[in-house]
Amino acid sequence: MKLITRDTDYAVRALCFISGSKKNRVSVGELVGVLKIPRPFLRKILQILNKKKLLKSYKGQGGGFALVKSHDKILLTDLMKIFQGPLKLNECVFKKQVCPNIKTCKLKKKIDKIEKYVISELKGITLAHLL
Amino acid sequence: MKLITRDTDYAVRALCFISGSKKNRVSVGELVGVLKIPRPFLRKILQILNKKKLLKSYKGQGGGFALVKSHDKILLTDLMKIFQGPLKLNECVFKKQVCPNIKTCKLKKKIDKIEKYVISELKGITLAHLL
DNA sequence: GTCAATGATACTAAATTTATATCATTTGTC
């Protein structure tokens, strides 16, 4: 029932740290040292963030990762989408056949309303809110 | 990322059907026939609902399950709590050590706000909204 | 007493989340 999974969490932490760092490149080794995130897992996450253009990576000695845009432009929902798929509180539970008696399910509308609220609120949240 | 898991779903369907039934007792066999839920799984769910006093069970020939309270008194959140644990959108992600630099995490307040809204909205939802 | 129902409980399977491991590629330094 967690809305936010661990990889999203780790991504947030890593991006925050990189954003706060004075260097313009931060290596995995540095991040692991500070954030205590399992190294291979963090590597995977950073590679994904690189592919998704939230980070730019630099290979070779002295390499590492740098932010592409400033932290107040990085939306929490972007991270959630990347690691957890599209934000949907309700999936198929309240579709057609909920109660076989019923054609239109009023509950769905209620859930949809809540979902919209959550999404709109989350959309307003950037990493800047952490700093 | 589903807010509602399958057992909650099944519970909703079963309770709805029982509520709509003219009989005052509905057996698992009947429910399985109509709702197409795997029998042993449904049995488990109904047993839980019985223990949690949302259903009353009757053993023996002609036995089955009956509602304890009317459908407009059964809250969706009750079912979610029973099958999915306490409703918390955010768990430990945005606690203390999010960004090691930071003491108080503003994001937590935002998430809390959303969570409260969701809970309050869900609290208003009963099975009656399905009928 | 029999049979049709639920109670209790232990087990299995599938899916998702959370990692781990390894080899390839790039690049700065000597």
Place this chain on the structure above:
DNA sequence: GACAAATGATATAAATTTAGTATCATTGAC
């Protein structure tokens, strides 16, 4: 150019949660 330090790509494994199964015991109407 060799080497070392970094990331890229990718396959696999472990842990957890969700979903489902199976079985024997108990109850109660007939």
